[in-house]
Amino acid sequence: MSANMSANTIPSNSLVRTIFVSTKHRDIAKYPSASDFSLDLPTTLTQVHGVTIRNMKYVPEALINNNNSRFTFSANSNAYSGTIQIDHGDYNQSITDLLAAINTELNAYDVHFAINPIDNLVRFTFAGPFITDYFAIPPCKLMKLLGFPNGICLYQSNSEPSCFPSGMALYEMVACATSKYRIINDTDLIFRITDIEAILSVDRVCDRATAILLSSRSPNYIVKQVHHIYTPLLQVQHRIQRFNIKLYNSDGDLYDLNDTDASFTLEFYCQPAKNQ
DSSP states (O other), rough: OOOOTTTTOOOOOOOOOOOOEEESSOOOTTTTTTTTEEEEEEEEEEEEEEEEEEEEEEEOOOEEEEEEEEEEEEEEETTEEEEEEEOOOOOGOHHHHHHHHHHHGGGGGGGEEEETTTTEEEEEEEOSSSSSSEEOOOHHHHHHHTOTTTEEEEEOOTOOOOOOOOSEEEEEEEEEEOOOOSSOOOOEEEEEEEEEEEETTTTTEEEEEEEEEEEEOOOOOEEEEEEOOOOEEEEEEEEEEEEEEEEEEESSBBBBOOOOOOOOEEEEOOOOOOEE
């Protein structure tokens, strides 16, 4: 990038090369995740100094998705252990609906979650005699959403277990969340281009990357937007033929597109040939 080019200013003499990207056009056998795949360009791009996402269309990931729909547990000195899986969905953006779904899976173990209407914090308590020692849930995305970033180890009164799972918060009888639950569906998507092949000489290849944050949406809507935010590359890329695309959510996990197609139009800005 030249010294007189500001961070978001497109040089007036730039040549624009438009590339349409659709996740359904990837090699599914080689790239099973629609959020992480490589793309071979139909034409070689040269002297590239910046990129813009011009159009986008995708279905935002649900509040509960592949990244946060399950948690493991152990109970009664590890006599019982397993994995709880709840259905994907937005649960009407309601903490009561979400807790009801989790509690349905926990009923067999006589424990449950509830929201305290006074302080608006989630609590985890015993609901019956099944647990004689402790019930432990390690830290995970779902517990973080409910306000338990350090997990839960809940034990019966006056019987603190001598041996319990390490690395999680210990509570007697009632576990109160350390922070308010996060039921707002943050559906921001980060579009990242990586592994750009910039062949500077016959024996040197360097990698460059750029990241563009896309906007969030209200529940149950497909994002259809037009952006024009120019992102300069760290240095002019002399030749681009192939690169990798990764789609992330705001937590840094691969975006859960729920088996739907996402499409983007990329505009690459190239320096004109010296004789032009």
